[in-house]
Amino acid sequence: xxxKQIAIVLFDGFAFGMLLFVLSVGxxxxxxxxxxxxxxxxxxxxxxxxxxxxxxxxxxxxFFLALPAAFLAxxxxxxxxxxxxxxxxxxxxxxxxxxxxxxxVFVAAAAAAYVFGTSQQPIQVPxxxxxxxxxxxxxxxxxxxxxxxxxxxxxxxxxFGLELTRFGAQVRASVDNQRTAQGLGLDVDTIFAITFALxxxxxxxxxxxxxxxxxxxxxxGFHYLVYVLIVxxxxxxxxxxxxxxxxxxLGICDVAGKYLVPEIGSFLxxxxxxxxxxxxxxxxxxxx
Amino acid sequence: xxxxxxxxxESFRWLQRRRRFSVYEIAFWLATVVPFFVFPTYxxxxxxxxxxxxxxxxxxxxxxxxxxITLGHAMLFGIGAxxxxxxxxxxxxxxxxxxLLAGGFAGLVGFVVSFIIVRVRHLALIMITLGLGLLSYExxxxxxxxxxxxxxxxxxxxxPIFGTFKFDLWGYTAxxxxxxxxFIGLLLSRKLVHSAFGLSLRGIRENLKRMPAIGSNYxxxxxxxxxxSAAMAGVAGALLAQTTSTVSLxxxxxxxxxxxxxxxxxxxxxxxxxxIVGAIIFMVARDQLADMxxxxxxxxxxxLLMFVVLVTPDGILGALSRLARIxx
Amino acid sequence: MMPDPAxxxxxxxxxKRFGSLEVVRDVSLELxxxxxxxxxxxxxxxxxxxxxxITGQEKGDSGRIHLDGADITEVPQAARVRHGLTRTFQIxxxxxxxxxxxxxxxxxxxxxxxxGQFWRSLxxxxxxxxxxxxxxxxxxxxxxxxxxxxxxxxxxxRLLEIALALATRPKVLLLDEPAAGVPKNExxxxxxxxxxxxxxxxxxxxxxxxxLVFSFASRIVVxxxxxxxxxAPPDVVRNDQRVREVYLGQARHG
Numbered sequence: 051x052x053x054k055q056i057a058i059v060l061f062d063g064f065a066f067g068m069l070l071f072v073l074s075v076g077x078x079x080x081x082x083x084x085x086x087x088x089x090x091x092x093x094x095x096x097x098x099x100x101x102x103x104x105x106x107x108x109x110x111x112x113f114f115l116a117l118p119a120a121f122l123a124x125x126x127x128x129x130x131x132x133x134x135x136x137x138x139x140x141x142x143x144x145x146x147x148x149x150x151x152x153x154x155v156f157v158a159a160a161a162a163a164y165v166f167g168t169s170q171q172p173i174q175v176p177x178x179x180x181x182x183x184x185x186x187x188x189x190x191x192x193x194x195x196x197x198x199x200x201x202x203x204x205x206x207x208x209x210f211g212l213e214l215t216r217f218g219a220q221v222r223a224s225v226d227n228q229r230t231a232q233g234l235g236l237d238v239d240t241i242f243a244i245t246f247a248l249x250x251x252x253x254x255x256x257x258x259x260x261x262x263x264x265x266x267x268x269x270x271g272f273h274y275l276v277y278v279l280i281v282x283x284x285x286x287x288x289x290x291x292x293x294x295x296x297x298x299x300l301g302i303c304d305v306a307g308k309y310l311v312p313e314i315g316s317f318l319x320x321x322x323x324x325x326x327x328x329x330x331x332x333x334x335x336x337x338x
Numbered sequence: 339x340x341x342x343x344x345x346x347x348e349s350f351r352w353l354q355r356r357r358r359f360s361v362y363e364i365a366f367w368l369a370t371v372v373p374f375f376v377f378p379t380y381x382x383x384x385x386x387x388x389x390x391x392x393x394x395x396x397x398x399x400x401x402x403x404x405x406x407i408t409l410g411h412a413m414l415f416g417i418g419a420x421x422x423x424x425x426x427x428x429x430x431x432x433x434x435x436x437x438l439l440a441g442g443f444a445g446l447v448g449f450v451v452s453f454i455i456v457r458v459r460h461l462a463l464i465m466i467t468l469g470l471g472l473l474s475y476e477x478x479x480x481x482x483x484x485x486x487x488x489x490x491x492x493x494x495x496x497x498p499i500f501g502t503f504k505f506d507l508w509g510y511t512a513x514x515x516x517x518x519x520x521f522i523g524l525l526l527s528r529k530l531v532h533s534a535f536g537l538s539l540r541g542i543r544e545n546l547k548r549m550p551a552i553g554s555n556y557x558x559x560x561x562x563x564x565x566x567s568a569a570m571a572g573v574a575g576a577l578l579a580q581t582t583s584t585v586s587l588x589x590x591x592x593x594x595x596x597x598x599x600x601x602x603x604x605x606x607x608x609x610x611x612x613x614i615v616g617a618i619i620f621m622v623a624r625d626q627l628a629d630m631x632x633x634x635x636x637x638x639x640x641x642l643l644m645f646v647v648l649v650t651p652d653g654i655l656g657a658l659s660r661l662a663r664i665x666x
Numbered sequence: 667m668m669p670d671p672a673x674x675x676x677x678x679x680x681x682k683r684f685g686s687l688e689v690v691r692d693v694s695l696e697l698x699x700x701x702x703x704x705x706x707x708x709x710x711x712x713x714x715x716x717x718x719x720i721t722g723q724e725k726g727d728s729g730r731i732h733l734d735g736a737d738i739t740e741v742p743q744a745a746r747v748r749h750g751l752t753r754t755f756q757i758x759x760x761x762x763x764x765x766x767x768x769x770x771x772x773x774x775x776x777x778x779x780x781x782g783q784f785w786r787s788l789x790x791x792x793x794x795x796x797x798x799x800x801x802x803x804x805x806x807x808x809x810x811x812x813x814x815x816x817x818x819x820x821x822x823x824r825l826l827e828i829a830l831a832l833a834t835r836p837k838v839l840l841l842d843e844p845a846a847g848v849p850k851n852e853x854x855x856x857x858x859x860x861x862x863x864x865x866x867x868x869x870x871x872x873x874x875x876x877x878l879v880f881s882f883a884s885r886i887v888v889x890x891x892x893x894x895x896x897x898a899p900p901d902v903v904r905n906d907q908r909v910r911e912v913y914l915g916q917a918r919h920g
Contacts, residue, residue, distance in 0.1 A: 087461065138648065144460060145407050149603055150647040152596075156640025163633040268633070276472070283465040314480050320473035324466050328454050331462035346799040349767045352812045354789050534775040534791055535784035537764075541772050544761035551721075551759070552773040553747035553834055559782060566784075 054188050059306050065194035067301020068201030069263060073256035073274060074281040075208065075293045076249020082225045082288015084242050086136060087144055089151040091253050092275030093158035094124040098254025099266040100162060103171045113176050117258050124254020125247040132246050155271045162268040171266040179262075193262055200259065204252065208290050221245055225288045277304075280319065284326050286336025296334060357532040363611070370517055374510065381509030387621045388516035389577045392523050394601045394613035396570035399527060401599070402607030403536065404563050405543035406455065407464050409595050410471025411571055416478065416590030418444040418572025423491040423585040424484070431497040433580050437519070440576035441569045448568020452561040459546075468592070475590045490586035494579060505581065512581035519577055520614075523570055527610055530566070539563055543608075600639065603646055606653025615655055671735075674699045674868050675751070675838045680719055680729035682712075682892075689715045690726070691893040697838060701868040702861070704883035706876075708912060712892040713872045714756060717840050721753045722746045734837065748777070750837030754827045756846050756872070762816035766807050766826050769815060770798035773833035801829050805859055821852045825859070832863075839863070841871035845878060857882050880904065888912070 077091040098120035105111040105119045131154070139147050179196050182189040212218035224231040224238050232238050257270065264274075281300055285292030300319065307318040326334065373384040393415055400406040422440040430436065451470065458466055478485045486492055498504040503511045530536055538559050542549055549556040579585045588594060597620065605616025627635055650657040675697035682690040689712045697703060705713050718724040720731055722743035730739045733751050741749070761769050774794040775781040789795070802811050805825045810818055815826065824844060831839060844860065845853035857878050863869065870887075873879050879886060879900075886903045888895040890912055896903060903909055 081461070087464075135644075135648075142647075142651070144464070145401070145599075145603075145607075146647045146651055148407070148409075148464065149599070149643050153640040153643030153647070156636045156643070158640075160633045160637030160640065164637075168633070276468070279465060279468070283461050287461070315476045317473060317476040317480065320469045320476065323469040324454070324473065327458060327462045327466050327469070331458040333462075346796055346803075349799050349811045350789065350792070350795055352765075353767065353771075353795065357787065357789070529787070530784045532788055533784045533786055534772070534781045534788050534794075537768060537772050537788055538776065538781040540764060541761055541769075544763055545759055548755075548759045548761065548830070550723075550742070550744040551747065551753065551755075552776050552830060553744050553752075554776045554781065555744060562782065562784070 057188060058190075059309055060302060061190055062194060063302030063305035064298055065191070065197045065301070066263070066305055067298035068198050069256060069260055070274075070277055070281055070301055071201050071294055071297035072204060072259060073253055074278045074285075074297055075204075075290060076246075076252040077278055078282045078285060078287055078289060078293045079221070079225070080242070080246050080249045081282060083221065083228075083245055084140065086140055087147040087151065088136065089148060089275060089279075090131065090154040090158070091151075091250065092271040092278060093155045094128050094250040095253040095257035095260070095274060095278075096158060096162060096266070096268070096271040097127060098124040098251075098257035099261050099270060100166060100171070100257075101254065102258035103173055103261060103266065104166075106174065113174070113179075117255060120258035121251040121255040124257070125251030128250030129243060129247045132243060155275065159268040159271050162271075166268070168268055171261060173261040173266075175262050197259060197263070205290065205294060212290070217241075217244070280323050282333075284323060284333055286333030288337070289333070289335040292333055292335030357528075366611070366614075367521065370521075373513060378508070378510075381513045383621065383625055385509060385513040385516040385581055386578075387618055388513065388520045389574050389581070390598070390601065390621055391614040391617040392516075392520045392577065393571055393574040394598050394605075394617045395520075395523060395527055395610055396567045396574060397598050398602055398607060398610060398613040399530070399539075399567045399570070400563055401602060402609065402612070403531060403539040403543060404560060405546075406560065406564065408467040409464055409592070409599065410467040410469070410474075411567075411598060412590050412592070412594035413471045413474040414444045414448055414568040414571035415575035415578075415594060416474065416585075416587075417447055418575030419579040419585045419589040420478070420485060420491065420575075421572070422576035422579040423494045426494045426496055426580075427491065431495050433496050433499050433515070436496070436580065437573055437576045440579075441573035444572020444575070445565050445569030448572075449561070449565040451568070452564040455564055456557045456560045468595075471590070471592055471595050475587065475592070478587055478590050485585075485587070488587060490584055491579075492584075494583045494585065496580045496583060505583070516577050516581060519573065523573065524610060524614075527570075531610065535559065535562070540608075600643065602653070603643065604653055606655035606657075609655050612653050612655040616653065619654070672698050674701075674734055675720070675870075676732040677720060678730040678732070680716065680726050680731070682715060682719055682724065682726045689892050690719060691891070693729070693889070693892075693894055695887060695894070695897070697868050697870055699868055700865050701870070701885065702883055703868075703870045703885045703887060704879045705870055705872045705887045705889060706874070706879055707889035707895075711889045713889050714842060715892075716889065717753055717842055717872065721751060721840060747834050747836075750835070751840075752831045752834045752836035752838070753840040754831045754842055754844060756842040758820075758823050758827055760815050760823060760826055760830070763814060765812050765814055766802055766818075766829065767795070767798055767811040769826065770801055770829050770833050771795050773830050774798050777834050798833065801832050805829050805832075821848050821856070824848055824856065828859070836867060838868045838870070841869065843872050843874065845873065845875060853878060 073095050077088060080086065080088060101123040102116040102120040106113065106116045111119060139150055175193060179193045182191050183195065212222055220236050220241050224236060224241050228238055260266065277300065281293055281297045285296030303322060304316065304319055307314065373381055397408065397411050401408060418440040421443045422436045425436045425439055454466060455463065479487060496505055499511065499515060505511050538554060542556050542559060546556065575589055578589065601616035601620045602613055604619055605614065606612030646653060673696045677693055677695045680690050680693040693716060707713055715724065719726045722741065730737055732738065733749055738746055738749065771794050772781065774797050775791060778794060780791060799808065799811060802808050805828060807822060807825055807829060810822060815823065818826065828844065841860065845856050848856060853875065860869065861882055883900060885898065886900055887897045888903060888909055895908060895912065896906055
């Protein structure tokens, strides 16, 4: 019996972790690449969620088209933000970057509240994702399985993309040593713009995927920002493996903590955060 | 007097001038008694502003002067508040000793935390301060038996100051008390900032890499300023507890940590008075716009933040001093 | 073995690798008191890394460092400075918003261990301020003592680099390309300043400009691919076949 409970907690936790991974991996890579602390990443996630919901409600798009719509919308908006606003702050100090991008999240949250109201947004996922799958006497949520599959596919695409494509090699080189990469003739500017768009797009996709599991309201940008930051800092900047592992760890600890000791809330997560960063400030898989 | 001594005196006099009280400072402090006479209905707000200003100064010491970015300083504020409240609940309602004890305890916690703070930088530092702040909130929430949880601390009863000045509903005592503590806090901070220690903090902020290269024990300096800042934040929190006779969880909230950083950016970091100016603007704006939907308050704050960072990263005092320099 | 009192800095088989790249290979150097030695070598030879190892900014994989007979291999950078081992940086590592008088006074106060006193006003440290001013004066920076560092022309910033190092009262001074980026006419002046440094200070400077090296060094160490190729007086080095090959293999300079 206890094994079954543990299995369910692990499963739910891992699925939540996979959601966090999709939300966070973009920020990890762009932070490692450009050292620009973009807290608006959470807002791009929120944008993706609202685009998915709105496109299904008002444009009648099916769920599986709403997801790429969320990705593209977040990617497009992020590129506009990057070109017009963010690049002025690349040489700024960290505090200014933090405050500016937080300001953007405030504005985005207020805009979302104005347009959509403050209540939770409903979403209709396809019926085959709504049930659960029985296995050895335990019920595994179909949507959670879907999340895990999507995250694993994205992980594979990212890893193969980085390791096997030429663009991937350029990204890796730029993350490793920007100045040398530039000296070798790599157009770091464009590399960053594309990577930033991809990363923000993934955040948007994550936001769209999140609606069914954790809901969507204007506070999404903040609430999940903390989780995303924990994943990125604990995992290590610029590391996909780090984000994956940290996200899984965070998801499992969060679900387990709330299941076992609900009064203590997220205390365990924050304690782990402080402890891990103290022992290894660059994150579990961080380099340099 | 040889040329050398004359020239060195010039440098020396330049350094001396830096720490003189400017006429604006004196005017400012004279103006702080105005609320007693002109805005008596706003005395409660005025004491809230004074408390926020003291808290903001404590953050300016580490953020503006030493360059430690913190998103969790409310932890120390809240510890000061709860300590002062609990001391009073335990039967000792004397405000001044309560204030010092609360500040001392917050300073102690700050000292312990400082060992962690000096070992990390950049994102890890931001996340650790954030994590510690969130952690203390959850802990206080969970320890309902001690803190009262979401209901807040009940039964806080503060005795009159020196046996004569009672804390009444009009807020005269509260404002006078908070104002004097703020003034003392500012004077002490001012002294610190214009000492050799203050210079070393600015060195740390300007170029950390150079500090060990000139033989500096910069980690020790950082621990020292963090501890002092923690004590001051604790005093500010204790002030809040004593003047309002309540302590609630929001003294430890991320909201409070974030608000104080916004105040600093508004007013300008690294100037002490920027903290005060920022606190005044923020609190007055929030009070005036309190009727507004919370959504819209965040919209304007967000826009203001973006504007200030892009256009005047030194905040309002920075912009003013640049204007003053241009006019010269 | 008794340490030789005439040798103030000695390294023993210093070794450092980054991954599979050996950046410093088995470097054993001796710097006598009052030396004016130069450290040269092609780009990427490991000169700056060697200085980083000696000053404690980076930790070597093996080897030992001795200052005045004492083993300082495990001693952190700030402590090495307090023992008299100071460096300057190839890229200006100054305090942009501070003025030269403030910067150098800070260095003096750190040396005197009074920089932690938060209750005493800075202007109470009159002797430190006077000493700082004297140092600035000896480097020709007295006129700009109260101007913010970031507003100073590059050449003066380079001099301020040296001023900061002098404020620590070094026994051994390691100068990392002190004339880097400085136009030719000014670099000669800069090196005259270096030449005029007190005789009891031992100087090891990294330089690329061969005119400066041969004019001011009494002994030259040539570092190639992390290892010492030769260590000899200028004439010997100038005529060494291997040195010529190493430098002729580089791009020709005017």
